[in-house]
Amino acid sequence: MNHCKTLACRNFGLSDKKYYLLQVTDPSRPELVCRECGAFPPLLNNSALLEELNRSKEQDSASLAACSNQACPSCNKPVLTHRELYHAFGYSGERQRYRCKHCQSTFVDKWSNANPKLDIQQKLLGLVFTGHAVREICRKLAINPKTFYDHLDQIALRCRNKLATVDARFVQMCNSTPMASTLAPLQPSSKNGVNWLATGDAKHGYVFQQSLNYAADEMPPDDSNDTIAKRSRLMPNAFDTQIEANVATPKDLLERVNTKYSEVLSRKNVEDPYTKPIDVTYPSTGSLIRPQYTTYAHFLRIAESTIDWDSITLYLPQEPLLRSAIVSVFKDRMEERTCHPIYVEQNANWIEPNSSETVDIVLLSWWRDRWAFTKIGVGSKGICHLGRETNNERYWLEKASTEQLEDYQSRFHLCFKSVIDEPRRRRRPGGLLPLLDIYRAWNNLCHQNSDGFTPAQALGLARKPYSLADLLS
Ligand SMILES: [Zn+2]
Ligand SMILES: [Zn+2]
Structure with a gap:
């Protein structure tokens, strides 16, 4: 994964040492510099990435x-x-x-018989989905918290089992479906450093894959200066403290995009949002994973699943972490122009256009990223095709959207607020892992849009909405 990531550069995708200046003795200077374009892609430990890829696969298929x-x-x-x-x-x-x-x-096959606990698990899930706190649920069902979390684990395994079949259908039947990825803190009010990356179909919100930069059963490395720790995928508990700064609210979308570029360039490693002053309350159990490893592994898995697809379209928030992972993982497709990663940013007032408005093209930041902006009244939207495709801006301005995935994540935060914000849960994110599996299954198979269709139905992957009982049986 170590190569120049500038699309327009002759060295793009080439890993031969002769194309680069390589040094690891002076930590104040970049370790890898492209001789052609002067870019300095951060070094990634390939064997650590492989470890992360295997961990992520095992976690998702362990119960099947x-x-x-x-x-x-x-x-x-x-x-x-x-x-x-x-x-x-x-x-x-x-x-x-x-x-x-x-x-x-x-x-x-542990899951091939009827669920003997269907009744209580259905009640429990009903209560979780209606926003009840763990304490309340335990009281209502006369169980203790340990039993509650045991049930949650078992429910999650059943959900995963149900989803595996539908996911396989998604891969087979949805060739080239545009997808979107979004990145959000798992527990927005706890600042525990765990981020949640979700990718799914951009139009109906079928969520295909989600990853956390957190391993519940590993220990963080002790010393951040240790060379082994430095090359590890695990993140040590060592952060530069954030100094309170008065950041002015950007006056328009262009300024917001530029502010984001400045934030990115303030990182020591542009692919790692934790390499700038930041407040993190490290989880009390388990280890955080450097986000670039989780992100590259996430897209490697998507690349494996979609190997037979004709093309890959990915709508993204403006974030070089996602960009670098995608152009590296899909580097062959980038060259064949069968991969379309597209940054999408819009303000809250954006409404779907019904006529063609003026489009402004601007080149931004060190990368000279080519953005196209448009405005309708007070609403504005910008897109940037990371494969440098031109003359198709109007199409992408109309189609590209990360809204379905954003809604997916904010619904989770809203729906499970009392579980997510539970004081003892804030530094113990591990307990939320089963909830994420359950939520993804519910979102894809049970949750109906305003027309009464679930994402799985809208894509032709299921005939009818699943009930909670269907999910658990
Ligand atoms: Zn280069
Ligand atoms: Zn065998």
Whole structure:
């Protein structure tokens, strides 16, 4: 992943040492400088990225029925999405048994029987979704908090299992569907450094993948100056304290975009928002992960899933962390022009245009990013095609939007406010992991838009909305 990331540069995507100046002795100077364009892409530890990729995959597929023989090529490939690798092999009680065609080992699908706890879990979920605090739910159902979180874990595993099939259909049936990615703090009022990256279909809000820069079962490295810690994907608890500054509110959208570029250039590493003065209350358990590792891994997984798609379109908030990851992961597609990453920024007053307004083109910041801005009354919107495509600005100004994904994240914050803001939860984000799985399943399969369609239905992936009972059975 270490190469020049300037699209217009001859060295774009090339990793040969001879194209770069490389130094690691003087920490005040960039480690890698492109001899051609002078860009200094931050170094990334490729084996640490691989670790993060594997961690993220294991986390999402751990509960699914699959061959578990580490020596077998089918290991961890779920039956749900890789039927061809397994034979149905009788039953164990009510549960389906399978045999791996490759290594002959057998295993049981834990989720193939009826849910014996359907009744209580349905009540519990109903209460969680109507904004009740954990304490209240425990009282109403006469259970203790430990039991509550155990139920939540089991519900999350069932949801993940349900979604795996529909996700596979999404990949097969939604070739080239425009997607959007958004990045938000997991718990906005706790400043615990955990960010939540979500990617999904931009039009109907089917959320396909989400990642957190947090590992509940790892320990943060001790010393940030240690060379090993410096090259690790794990983030040490060492931040420069933020000095209160009076930042003027940008007067218009162009100024807002420029302010964001200044913020980005104030980072020591443009791909890592934590390398500038910032207040972080480090989680009391688990470890934060440097966001660039989580982000590159996130898009590597999307690239793997969409390998057969004709093209990839991604609408994004203005953030070089996302840009760098995307142009690196999809570098072949960038060159073939089958990948369209597009920054989209708009103000709160933006309404869908019904006539063609004037479009202003401006080149901004060190990157000379080519932005197109338009205005309707007090509403304004700007887009920037990161592949430097020109003459299509009106089309992208009309189509590009991250709103569905933004709504997805803000609904989560609103709906689960009492759980998210629980005082003991603020430094223990791990407890929210199952809730995220449940929320994604509910959003994709149960939540209906104003026309009564769920995102899965709107995309033709499901015939009807799922009820909570369908999700849990
Ligand atoms: Zn270059
Ligand atoms: Zn096997």
